[in-house]
Structures are given as C-alpha cells and as structure tokens.
Amino acid sequence: MEANKFEVKSLSDLIKVFAGIAADFEAAMGVKRADISTEFDEPQHEPQPPVTVAEQKGINDFAIGKEVIIRTYSAGVWFGVLKQKAGNEVILTKARRMYSWWAKESISLSGVARHGIRQDGSQICGELDSVWLEAIEIIPVTGGAAESIRTALEVDQS
Template sequence: MADTAESAALKPVIVRTYSAGVHFGYLARRDGKEVDLERSRRIHYWVGANSCSGLATGGLDTKKSRVADPVTITLTEAIEIIDCTPEAVASIESATWVR
C-alpha cells in the first residue's frame, strides 16, 4: 500500500460494500471489486445525508454520526465508489467516535 507521502495524493472516496458497510478513505488500489483504502474510516451510522452520494458530497453531522478510527483496509466486495468533495472530507475526517 501507499506510504504517507503517497497517501497524501490519493483520491478521497466513499466505498459501499456488499457486506462490510460504508467506508471513507483514500483509494490506493482498485482491482475489480477489490479495493485498498488508506486511512479508511468505517461509517457505522451517519446523520446529515440521505444516501452514500449525499455523504460524499455534503458530509455528515459530526456530533450525531459514528465513525471509526482510521485503518488500512482491503475491501473485497466494493459495489460503489464515490469521489468526495472537500467539504465531505473535512466533515468525515473531523468526526469522532463518542465513547
């Protein structure tokens, strides 16, 4: 996968999978349905968007949504990959998991 310098240039995306949920991260590689994400954050629950497309364009309510800490991940059943706007990136990256 990409190192830190390379991951800064990677495209931020929302990935919806068949069985592993919705993820935000930086697209490092795609091969068919298999996707590698750097700094991936699983979005367990979100408020502020009605769909994955809305999430990718407008972001989420950082106080009411539940977003996991960043990890590097390979997703094997990606069915949707959506480019994120800068506004969505800022919102998702600032979300924290309330414990």
C-alpha cells in the first residue's frame, strides 16, 4: 500500500482529504456518490480595514457616565458610574464591590442589570470614591435595578 503525503492548510483542505478517502473507499466497495469536492470550499471574504481611531473612540465611549456593573479579571464584580475606559481598563466612581449577590429575578449578572438584586441575600461593600479595574464585561444598569444596588446596606467588613 502506498502512503500519500498531503498538507492541510485549512478546514476545507481537511474535508477534501476525508472526501478523497471516502471516495476511494466507496470506489473499492462499488458505491456511487455525488462529487462533493467543491461543496466545502471556504467562502472568499473581502479583507476588512483596520479599526479606525474614530471607531476605537466609540468603543471606549461605551456607557461613559452611566451606572454599570463591571465583571473584572480578578477583582470580582463592581457597581458604579463608568468615568473612563481605555481598552479593558476602566475607572469607576461611586464604586461598590458586589462581594456576593443574588439576582432578584434570573441567575446571572444580566438579570441583576435588568431586575436588580435581592438585598436580603446579597453582600454589597461600601462606596469608594473611585477604583481602577480591568474589565471583562461592562453591563449598563438603569432604573430600579440600579436603585437596588445603590441603596443596598453596606456589608459589615469586620
């Protein structure tokens, strides 16, 4: 038996190799099938231009001046007013660490942003003037949801 050498540069190349193996097997078994060699060709996409300074500014302006929940890389979950954003770095004012929280409805931070927290089961730390954080998620919070976090009793941090 002769081994064939091939180079796989993309998923469509790999699919074509498997299609060839299947075709050889089917030919040996006497089975006929439609040729699928071009069925899985990758679509050709126009190259995308780089993100412009104006677009980057728009991304960094997201939710500035609004009350938000920030999920961080290693500092937990925070609530406050988003003062500044550059890439994944943010500065919150009127910042409160949400040490532990229970969504009033639902089970996620998205639910907290929409419906607020259960104040009886959540532990929200006292307000800091400002804090610098590395954000992995920024969720705007409005209305009653923001009010429930803003007015939560400060947890005893003894």
